[in-house]
Amino acid sequence: MxxxxxxxxxxxxxxxxxxxxxxxxxxxxxxxxxxxxxxxxxxxxxxxxxxxxxxxxxxxxxxxxxxxxxxxxxxxxxxxxxxxxxxEPVGKFFTDIENPVFLVGGTSIAPIIHYSKYLENFSGVWGVKSGALAESLIEKFPKLKHLSIVSEDCTIGFCGKLTDHLDKLRLSSNTTVLTAGPPEMVKAVCRWIKNLGVRSYVIAETIVKCGLGVCGSCVINNSLLCRDGPVVDCSVFW
Ligand SMILES: Cc1cc2nc3c(=O)[nH]c(=O)nc-3n(C[C@H](O)[C@H](O)[C@H](O)COP(=O)(O)OP(=O)(O)OC[C@H]3O[C@@H](n4cnc5c(N)ncnc54)[C@H](O)[C@@H]3O)c2cc1C
Ligand code: FES
Incomplete structure (x- = not known):
């Protein structure tokens, strides 16, 4: 590399x-x-x-x-x-997305900041522990305003965890959901989506050591995150 x-x-x-x-x-x-x-x-x-x-x-x-x-x-x-x-960039890009909805926790907002540069329209929810983080990041990357905020300290947006508010979301059949965040959150989102009949993917994280497709540390569902990911189908987390 x-x-x-x-x-x-x-x-x-x-x-x-x-x-x-x-x-x-x-x-x-x-x-x-x-x-x-x-x-x-x-x-x-x-x-x-x-x-x-x-x-x-x-x-x-x-x-x-x-x-x-x-x-x-x-x-x-x-x-x-x-x-x-x-x-140089590792993994595959994934940019051809119809009606993107991002359901994201914490630091996993990083790739969404990148997406916000390329997508005119997107929506979704960003769950944070502290509202102060969301406020400072939105100030620097104003397109993040497209996302609703859920904060655990209840200082901004809805109160609680992102997964507490999934039932409020209305997803149409042509929506594509991308979720990313801590494993428990991702699992809960993917299980919730399972019966809704919408396309759903995870921007996954594993332990990545070589980034070359050689060491095998990043294996996820028989494929390598650094070579085939980081986007995987939500069904991997059902
Ligand atoms: C594809 C990919 C993209 C990422 N993008 C970002 C990003 O944009 N911003 C960001 O803050 N972080 C990101 N991460 C996570 C980041 O790589 C880890 O937090 C970092 O490697 C930790 O290194 P460290 O030496 O500080 O901590 P370490 O001492 O290596 O680890 C501290 C603790 O975190 C755990 N840990 C380390 N890496 C991971 C991981 N990948 N998943 C779950 N637990 C882990 C370890 O098991 C340990 O318990 C990404 C990870 C991957 C795989
Ligand atoms: S990090 Fe070594 S194979 Fe993916």
Missing amino acids: SYIPSVVVSNEQVSENYYILKVRTLRKLVKKPLPPQFSMVWIPGVDLVPLSYADCSNRLVTFFYKVVGEGTKNLSLRKPGDIIAIS
């Missing part, structure tokens, strides 16, 4: 453990990233971390990430001018 050295332009803490990282690649990516493709982000001396492209415009690439462990903690300490490296 080809890695492109990239200079950190900004690495802004947007809320609690959430950051928006912008890097400028030192050369153009060979392949244009399209949603929901991801990059293997190399943090020198630390780790490789898979992160969804949230935007890519010329040589300026944006990621939205949450600090969860050593790799992302270290990434959050990188300052403007520091060098990291990012891979």
Whole structure:
């Protein structure tokens, strides 16, 4: 896999453990990233971390990430001018979507930010723990206003978890649902959708190590997420 050295332009803490990282690649990516493709982000001396492209415009690439462990903690300490490296896009893009409805939890909003650049019309729900995160992200990416918000701290939108409000959704038969988020949320959404007769997919996450289709760490339902995903049919989670 080809890695492109990239200079950190900004690495802004947007809320609690959430950051928006912008890097400028030192050369153009060979392949244009399209949603929901991801990059293997190399943090020198630390780790490789898979992160969804949230935007890519010329040589300026944006990621939205949450600090969860050593790799992302270290990434959050990188300052403007520091060098990291990012891979060419990994996985398959999935952009031919009729009437998209996104049902998304937490950090999984990253690929939806990327989708929002390409889709004129979309709707859906974004579930967050804290309303402050949704507010700061909507300010930076105004097209996220197309989504209804459900917050666990009840400070914005509906109160509770996304899965508490599924019954309020009215999906027409020509809708395509894409869901992404923590495994319990994704399972609950896919089970709920099962009998509604609409196309439904998951932007899946697994443990991705090589990103090359070699190590097998990302196997999901007999296919490899890094090669065949990250979009898989919802039926995988029934
Ligand atoms: C295709 C893909 C796209 C992703 N896009 C984003 C993104 O845009 N923004 C973002 O914040 N995160 C994203 N992630 C998750 C991110 O890659 C992990 O949070 C990161 O690798 C954790 O690395 P770490 O060294 O900080 O933590 P580690 O020390 O490696 O892990 C900390 C904890 O998180 C668990 N964990 C690590 N990776 C995953 C995973 N993939 N799924 C579930 N649990 C995991 C570990 O088991 C451990 O319990 C994505 C993951 C995948 C596979
Ligand atoms: S991450 Fe190694 S095969 Fe997919």
